[in-house]
Structures are given as structure tokens and as C-alpha cells.
Amino acid sequence: MYSQLQSIVSSVSSSQSYGPQYQAVVIPLTKDSKDLSGFAIGAQTKTALEDVMNCDFFAQDRERASWVKGQGEDQASFFLLLQLGAESEISRDSVRNSFGEACKMASARGFESLAYLLPDNACYAKDFDAGIEGALLASYRFTNYQKEEKLKQSLKKISFYLDAEDQVGSLSERLNEITKTVDCVFVARDWSNQPTNELGPDRYTEEVEALAAKAGLNCTVMHEDELIKRGMNLIMAVGKASVERPRLIHLEYKPKAPAKAKIALVGKGVMYDTGGLSLKPSASMMGMKMDMSGSGCVVSTILAAAALELPVHVHVVTPVVENAVAGNATRPGDVVAAKNGKTVEIENTDAEGRLILADALCYAEDLGVDRIVDVATLTGACLIALGDEIAAVLSSDEETKQMILESSKLRGEKIWPLPLEENYKKLLKSPIADLRNIGGRNAGTITAALFLKEFVEKTKWAHLDIAGPSDTEKELPICPRGGTGFSTMTLVEFLKRC
Ligand code: BES
Ligand code: ZN
Numbered sequence: 499m500y501s502q503l504q505s506i507v508s509s510v511s512s513s514q515s516y517g518p519q520y521q522a523v524v525i526p527l528t529k530d531s532k533d534l535s536g537f538a539i540g541a542q543t544k545t546a547l548e549d550v551m552n553c554d555f556f557a558q559d560r561e562r563a564s565w566v567k568g569q570g571e572d573q574a575s576f577f578l579l580l581q582l583g584a585e586s587e588i589s590r591d592s593v594r595n596s597f598g599e600a601c602k603m604a605s606a607r608g609f610e611s612l613a614y615l616l617p618d619n620a621c622y623a624k625d626f627d628a629g630i631e632g633a634l635l636a637s638y639r640f641t642n643y644q645k646e647e648k649l650k651q652s653l654k655k656i657s658f659y660l661d662a663e664d665q666v667g668s669l670s671e672r673l674n675e676i677t678k679t680v681d682c683v684f685v686a687r688d689w690s691n692q693p694t695n696e697l698g699p700d701r702y703t704e705e706v707e708a709l710a711a712k713a714g715l716n717c718t719v720m721h722e723d724e725l726i727k728r729g730m731n732l733i734m735a736v737g738k739a740s741v742e743r744p745r746l747i748h749l750e751y752k753p754k755a756p757a758k759a760k761i762a763l764v765g766k767g768v769m770y771d772t773g774g775l776s777l778k779p780s781a782s783m784m785g786m787k788m789d790m791s792g793s794g795c796v797v798s799t800i801l802a803a804a805a806l807e808l809p810v811h812v813h814v815v816t817p818v819v820e821n822a823v824a825g826n827a828t829r830p831g832d833v834v835a836a837k838n839g840k841t842v843e844i845e846n847t848d849a850e851g852r853l854i855l856a857d858a859l860c861y862a863e864d865l866g867v868d869r870i871v872d873v874a875t876l877t878g879a880c881l882i883a884l885g886d887e888i889a890a891v892l893s894s895d896e897e898t899k900q901m902i903l904e905s906s907k908l909r910g911e912k913i914w915p916l917p918l919e920e921n922y923k924k925l926l927k928s929p930i931a932d933l934r935n936i937g938g939r940n941a942g943t944i945t946a947a948l949f950l951k952e953f954v955e956k957t958k959w960a961h962l963d964i965a966g967p968s969d970t971e972k973e974l975p976i977c978p979r980g981g982t983g984f985s986t987m988t989l990v991e992f993l994k995r996c
């Protein structure tokens with residue numbers, strides 16, 4: 499079955515309409531809150547909850563969340579006392595994560611329905627939307643290949659009840675927007691998690707085409723003849739050893755309303771990265787099915803833009819290849835001309851992302867857009883510099899960089915700027931070509947970005963290196979192990995600001 503946009507049922511309603519029809523009910527509390535009077539639950543249950551709240555383990559913060567069985571009229575529900583921390587510690591990110599943890603706890607118990615009761619006077623009321631994001635994002639599971647785990651997946655409905663009636667309408671609107679975006683994040687996660695024997699270039703292209711058609715996007719797939727005709731020789735050079743042939747996918751979303759801006763999103767689509775003839779050691783090769791995460795995220799972003807009917811004209815340009823090994827593979831030392839005519843000595847075939855992106859960036863610039871943002875699992879050096887929770891942004895345009903940073907902060911994805919230091923450009927000098935594709939051991943993320951910069955002539959441009967956070971080895975509050983869909987939330991927010 500093809501990947502699909504599939505939402506968990508979710509809603510925001512007034513607390514007045516809350517009834518005991520949920521298997522799990524979350525009661526978020528700040529550390530010093532003793533008062534349950536604002537919550538629309540029965541008196542007997544309140545007493546039971548207060549008993550637990552007064553226990554040392556809860557009051558002293560040794561247990562952040564505790565289940566209590568409902569009493570009397572609420573007896574069909576389990577209540578989760580959720581300690582958010584002291585008021586001074588509570589932030590947008592902590593609310594997102596706490597709400598996510600609560601969702602996972604409900605889902606681990608096999609509950610089908612979950613309600614969050616949001617108190618009127620909460621000090622984090624302005625961050626309710628972040629809580630909604632956390633709860634929905636945390637509901638994701640990837641169980642395609644596990645029969646038993648699939649059966650355990652039970653959560654079908656998440657609802658939020660709000661005391662402040664006048665805010666129900668606006669929070670409902672936010673929920674609607676968040677749900678549509680989260681659905682797209684899940685598609686990106688699915689694609690990163692799918693092993694390459696199931697999702698190679700052919701199958702991925704089919705899935706993108708199917709989702710694009712459903713969303714009403716224009717979709718053009720350029721195959722080898724077209725790539726050669728247009729001079730995209732670097733994409734050919736990286737993809738030529740693969741049985742499934744290299745290609746470039748171009749999607750376009752045109753809003754019905756007049757567009758406020760024209761943006762190109764460019765994503766690295768390496769369906770598998772063996773390193774090519776500069777072969778990766780086995781331990782580093784494991785996991786390289788996720789090397790198409792940049793592509794998955796830009797595609798999921800344009801799907802979200804269409805679902806949300808954002809007033810921005812968006813292009814997605816994504817080269818799709820497999821960096822494979824064969825007798826006809828590109829050799830270290832080969833020289834290949836990019837779309838813009840610059841020649842590249844391919845000193846290391848494992849630095850393939852920047853090669854395919856070079857041609858794709860030239861193509862994107864030819865579309866005549868206002869800004870270009872590219873997203874790529876580009877360098878191991880970025881993981882060394884920032885770890886696996888933070889992506890890097892590098893940009894020659896301060897405004898675009900700030901827009902990315904503000905968007906990422908609001909949507910809970912950590913991104914940090916690195917300098918595009920021109921002095922390091924000399925590290926990319928080749929003795930026989932205009933450029934070489936590696937810059938030595940130092941500042942690997944910066945030299946990779948400087949390489950990309952050679953292929954954007956005049957358009958405002960930012961580059962996101964998501965090698966770290968694109969997947970996670972440890973379970974996160976809002977994401978299980980595997981693909982995270984990192985950058986989709988940020989890019990959707992970015993488009994809203996364009
Ligand atoms: N896909 C990798 C980067 C990567 C490494 C992503 C680890 C996620 C986790 C990229 O194609 C690559 O292999 N880069 C090389 C570049 C080097 C040869 C200059 C790297 O980072 O080692
Ligand atoms: Zn590589």
C-alpha cells in the first residue's frame with residue numbers, strides 16, 4: 499500500500515461538553531498547583547487524584563506522571579496526573595514534550611481515546627498549541643513490518659477540552675492546521691523509516707507522484723535523457739551505478755489566492771548511501787536508508803502547504819538517486835561538469851549529496867524564485883559539531899536565516915547557525931577542475947555549504963544540514979526511534995512567514 503495522509507481524529511471543545519467517554523484523561527498540573535476545582539470531573543475522582551498529588555513521590559517531583567483510576571461517574575476512565583514542572587521551568591518546548599510523553603503513556607496502555615483537560619488559568623495558556631503538537635506528533639508508530647506491534651497500535655482519538663470558551667474557536671483552527679501538518683510529518687517519517695529494498699528511487703517516485711496528484715500539485719519527473727539534455731551531469735554521476743536510475747522530481751504548488759512569494763525547496767534524495775567506490779565502512783553504512791530525509795521533508799512540506807492553502811507559490815526540486823557500487827560507478831578522481839558549467843573533481847564519491855544538490859540548486863534558481871532553502875543529511879561533521887538533536891543553518895542572507903531560526907524556535911525544532919566563512923573556500927580548490935567535492939577534515943559542514951554556494955548565483959538562499967536530527971537512536975518525547983521528519987514543521991512555518 500502507498501503512503502497515505504491519515505489523521506488521528508482530533509478536536510478542541512469547551513470543557514462544558516466534556517463527558518466521561520475517554521479511556522484516558524490527562525490532567526496537566528504545575529508543580530505548585532493544588533487545586534483541581536477548575537477541572538470538569540466528578541468529586542470522588544477529584545479526591546482520589548488529590549490523594550496521589552499529596553504523595554511524596556508526586557509532590558516532590560520524583561514521579562512526573564501518575565495514573566489514577568476514575569471513581570463513580572468517571573470509573574470508565576484512567577486519569578493521568580501530569581506534572582509540568584514549576585512555573586519558572588515551563589516553556590513552549592517543555593509543554594510540547596510533556597504532552598507528548600502523556601500521549602505515549604496512554605498509547606502504551608493500549609487506550610483508544612485520550613482527552614487533555616486544559617485549565618483556564620494555566621500559565622502556559624499561550625503554548626496550548628505546542629502541547630497539541632506534542633500530543634499529535636507523539637502518536638506516531640512505524641509498525642509496517644511488525645505484526646504484533648501493529649495490533650498494539652490502538653490510539654484513535656485525541657481531544658482537548660478548554661475552559662476558556664472564547665478561545666475554543668481559535669485553538670480549533672490551530673488544531674486543524676497542526677493536524678494537517680503533522681500528517682505530512684508522518685509521511686516524511688514513514689519514508690525515512692522505509693528500508694531501501696521497499697522504497698528505492700522507483701517506488702519513492704511513484705509514491706510522490708500519487709500524493710502530489712491527490713493534492714493537486716504539478717509534478718514533473720525528469721529521467722536520464724532529460725537530465726543529460728539539461729546538463730545535470732552531477733546527478734547522473736552519483737546515480738549511474740544504481741539499477742534504479744537517477745531522476746529529478748519537480749513539484750509545484752500554486753495558491754488560488756495571489757501568491758505573496760515564490761519559494762523553492764530543494765531536498766537531498768539519496769535513497770541509500772553506500773559511499774560509492776569511496777565505500778563507507780559497514781558500521782557507518784547501516785542506517786543510510788535515511789539519506790533521503792531532506793527530500794522527504796521538502797515533499798511533505800509542499801503537501802502541507804497545499805493542504806493548508808498557504809498563499810505562497812512553492813516549488814520542490816529533489817534529485818532522487820541511489821549512491822551504489824558497480825563497474826560503471828563514478829571513480830574518485832573523475833571530473834564532471836555541473837549544470838552551470840563549473841567542473842568538479844570528485845575526490846570522494848561519499849560526498850555525493852552536495853553533487854546532486856549542485857545541479858538541483860542551479861535548476862531551482864532558473865525557476866526565478868525569491869528564496870531557495872535546501873535541506874540535506876549532508877555531513878557527518880554536523881553530527882560531530884552539534885550532536886543528534888540540532889541541525890545547522892548556513893546562509894548568505896541574514897533575513898532568510900532569521901526567518902528559519904524564528905520558525906524553528908516556534909515549532910520546536912532546534913537549529914543553530916554556522917558561519918559561511920569565505921576564507922575556507924580555498925579548501926575546495928582542485929588542481930585540475932574548478933572545484934573539488936571535499937574540503938578536508940576541518941569544518942566539514944561549512945565547506946560542504948560553501949560548495950553548494952557555488953551553484954546559487956544571486957537568489958537569497960539558506961542551507962539546512964539535518965544529518966543529526968533527521969533520525970533518532972533514542973526514543974524522544976514526541977518521536978519513537980527512527981525517522982523524525984525533522985524540518986517539515988520549520989519549513990511550513992517558514993512558508994507562512996514568506
Ligand atoms: N550521508 C552522508 C552524511 C551523513 C553521515 C548523514 C552520517 C547522517 C549521518 C554524506 O553523504 C557523507 O557521507 N558525507 C561525508 C562527506 C565527506 C566524505 C567529506 C561525511 O560526512 O563523512
Ligand atoms: Zn555520502
Ligand code: ZN
Pocket residue numbers: 768771789848850851875876
Ligand atoms: Zn549521503
